[in-house]
Amino acid sequence: MSVMTMRASLAKAQTHALPPTEQPQPRVRISWLELTCLPCGEVAGYLEDQRIVRPVFPGGIRLEGNRPRCGRCSGLLLAGNRGVATSRDGIGWIGAERR
Numbered sequence: 001m002s003v004m005t006m007r008a009s010l011a012k013a014q015t016h017a018l019p020p021t022e023q024p025q026p027r028v029r030i031s032w033l034e035l036t037c038l039p040c041g042e043v044a045g046y047l048e049d050q051r052i053v054r055p056v057f058p059g060g061i062r063l064e065g066n067r068p069r070c071g072r073c074s075g076l077l078l079a080g081n082r083g084v085a086t087s088r089d090g091i092g093w094i095g096a097e098r099r
């Protein structure tokens, strides 16, 4: 009976002993989705991890509510290519070729 009590208190102590900043960094994996403007015919930016909108140039994307729109023509952005990058520089690359 006393063993179970010890195990329970140990687990609790471990949780408190590991602040988030002290944990080892997980390998970076950014899932990205290309956001293409149909009228402009250009990639306006990328959606990272399904929540971060990153325009390829400043003002390239503006948010209307939660919908990303083209910063130039206000056109709706369409989802294009998608992939997973292991670094921020890898976003937009499929294989060894940037689209």
Ligand SMILES: [Zn+2]
Pocket (backbone or CB within 6 Å): 037, 038, 039, 040, 041, 070, 071, 072, 073, 074, 075
């Ligand atoms: Zn546009």
